[in-house]
Amino acid sequence: MSVTLPELVCPAGSLPALKMAVDRGADCVYCGLKDETNARNFSGLNFDTTSLREGIRYAHQHRRKVLLAINTYAQAGQSERWRHAVDQAAEFGVDAVILADMGLLAYAAQTHPHLRLHLSVQGSATNYEAINYCHERFGVVRAVLPRVLTLLQVEQVIRHTPVEIEVFGFGSLCVMVEGRCLLSSYVTGESPNTHGVCSPAKAVRWNQTPKGMQSRLNGMLIDQYADGENAGYPTLCKGRFDVHDEIYYALEEPTSLNVLSVLPDLLRIGVAAIKVEGRQRSPAYVGQVTQILRAALDACADDAGRYSVKPSWAAALNKVAEGQQATLGAYSRPWK
Structure with a gap:
């Protein structure tokens, strides 16, 4: 039986x-502008108008698609910035925009x-009713599912919607349903859904102490690393905390999703696209994973x-995985 091969959608934090x-x-690359309109608003990353035009030109020259992520939520009194980003996307000729804000979806439609609309994972649509609403109301043609559904649940969504499912x-995994995180705003006062970053650089501090390297977020101790221990970028969800005299990853252990072993299942159920996370990662990471x-x-x-999964594939991906370990996450849930 022939199957339609899903598009491979890969991150681009830089040209x-x-x-x-x-x-x-x-098959596709997704990127964002150098401002709060995208959910990876890190200093030194993302695209200005010149680099975006060049990126689109390069991708189209090679018959590849460019998707522009405008996937944070417009703020009161500042919505013109988000609308302008949608206008730029249309003007520059991107192949689709990835939106979460319902007001922006309405504006774009x-x-x-004629601008192709994708529903961002930040839209947090986990059921086909929500996806179908966005299709009927705004003309959304693709939705990116949060990483909390089993394969059976993903298949159920696909069966009941005409919208392409990515x-x-x-x-990297997220302990929250995407689009619903409050942890960062609790510590820093800035939500990733509005400012575009889980841990704002201005709030991050590294301190060398006699006990080891400490990482803090807005003054809060997130983790402490022994000499020679790999230190990850400090996010509250993946910190280690003292709970009843035991120090461990109380919320989520650093690990990366890796679906290599279930690719045949994803093809069988009709997934339209498979996305790689990591716009904040290096070009070398992007190249290897792609x-x-x-x-x-x-x-x-x-x-x-x-x-079957080649051992060389698994070994190479484990090297760039968060915490150098991988999981199937919610895709493999032995309980019902």
Whole structure:
């Protein structure tokens, strides 16, 4: 039985990362502007008008697509900035915009009726009723599912919506349902849904102490690392805390989602796109992950019945996984 191969959607936090993704086999790249309109608003990342135009030109030259993430929520009195980002996307000729804000979806549908609209994972739509509403009301043609659904639940969504369904295939996991995180705003006063970053750089501090390297977020101790221990970027959800005299990852252990072993199932149920997380990661990371997933998808398409994960693929992805370990997350839930 022939299957339609999902698009491989890869992150681009910079122009070099965009070109790396295209060169290594991505079907689509997704990126954001250098402001609060995108959910990876890190200093030194993202695109200005010049680099975005060049990225679109390069991708289209290689017959690849560019998706622009405008996936934070417009703030009262500042909504013109978000609307202007949608206007720029249409003007520059991106292949789709990824939106979460219902007001922006309405604006895009009314102002740019030919602009392809994708519902961001930040929209937090976990059921087909919500997705169908966005399709009927705004003309959304693709939705990115939060990483909290089992394969059976994803299949149920696909069966009951005409909207293309995109799922995450590799990258950092989030303990929250995307679009509903309050942890960062609790500590820093700035939500990733409005300011575009879990841990604002201005709130991050590293201090060397006799006990080891400490990481703090707005003064709150998030973690402490022994000499030689790998130190991750401090986010509240992945810190280690003292709970009843035991220090451990109380909320979530650093690990990355990796769907290589269930690719045949994702193809069987009709997933339209598989997304790689990591716009904040390096071009080298983007290149390595893109190349491996491209090879795995092609191998699965050739013969899904005989497909198996090559040890070299798993080893390479584990090296760039958060905490150097991987999981199937909610895709593999032994209980019902």
